[in-house]
Amino acid sequence: MKEYFQGDEFKDISKNGKDRKWKERKINNLNLAKIFDSLDYPDSFIFNIKSCAEYLNFKRSSDGSLRLFQMYTCKNKQCAICSWRRSMKYQVQISKIVEEAMIRKPKGRFLFLTLTVENVSGEGLNNELSLLSEAFNRLMKYKKVSKNILGFLRATEVTRNESMDTYHPHIHVLLFISPTY
Ligand SMILES: [Zn+2]
Numbered sequence: 001m002k003e004y005f006q007g008d009e010f011k012d013i014s015k016n017g018k019d020r021k022w023k024e025r026k027i028n029n030l031n032l033a034k035i036f037d038s039l040d041y042p043d044s045f046i047f048n049i050k051s052c053a054e055y056l057n058f059k060r061s062s063d064g065s066l067r068l069f070q071m072y073t074c075k076n077k078q079c080a081i082c083s084w085r086r087s088m089k090y091q092v093q094i095s096k097i098v099e100e101a102m103i104r105k106p107k108g109r110f111l112f113l114t115l116t117v118e119n120v121s122g123e124g125l126n127n128e129l130s131l132l133s134e135a136f137n138r139l140m141k142y143k144k145v146s147k148n149i150l151g152f153l154r155a156t157e158v159t160r161n162e163s164m165d166t167y168h169p170h171i172h173v174l175l176f177i178s179p180t181y
Contacts, residue, residue, distance in 0.1 A: 012058075012066065026053060028080035049074045053081045094153060094174075101151060101176050108150050109181070113173040115139075119166035129156065129169050136171055148181040 004010060006170060012020040033049040052074035059069040073082050101108060120128045136154070139145060153174040158167050 012068075015065070021051070022056070025080045025084060029053070029074075032076070032078055032080070049076050049079060052076070052079055097153065098174075105150050105176070105178075106177045108176050109179055111175040111177060113175055114170060115173070116168065116170040119161060119164065119168050121166060125158065125167045125169065128159075132156075132169055132171060136173075148177050149175060150178055151176040 010022070012022055014020060029052050030051065033046050036049065036068060037046050052070050055071065056068060057070035058066040061067055069119070073079075073085065075082055077083070115132070117128060133156070140149070140152070140158055155172045156169065157172060158169045160167055
């Protein structure tokens with residue numbers, strides 16, 4: 001069991017040996033606060049981002065491992081800490097959904113589908129996302145598609161091409177389909 005003393009650098013290592021990289025994530029979070037500051041966002045808004053995970057309260061389990069017990073999160077969509085926590089929460093939820101789907105429809109099959117469009121400028125991004133979403137809804141309503149679909153999970157992602165200063169919106173879909181598709 002590792003004991004910590006004042007001035008020691010804290011390392012949060014998961015059960016499978018992965019460093020949870022609080023320091024790197026907190027640095028990214030502070031950089032985000034700086035960006036919002038340079039865009040003249042209100043002080044209270046900046047303060048909220050900076051407060052994210054400023055204090056971490058861990059509890060020691062009986063096996064000696066540390067478990068995160070309490071922390072404040074800013075809930076900002078761009079925050080590196082919050083999006084990491086959100087994705088962990090989704091992973092748990094998704095595995096529960098998949099498990100339940102397999103119980104209810106044991107013959108169902110899973111397929112991954114990625115739908116993309118050409119890169120767009122920052123100004124065009126909002127409109128492109130609406131178009132992409134509309135197109136997806138249309139696709140799911142096609143008879144050939146809809147009659148074979150038992151369910152789906154959808155996540156929209158936008159990546160950035162820094163050298164071209166463009167954005168790449170795309171949709172990831174986990175399809176649950178009937179075996180006769
Ligand atoms: Zn946050």
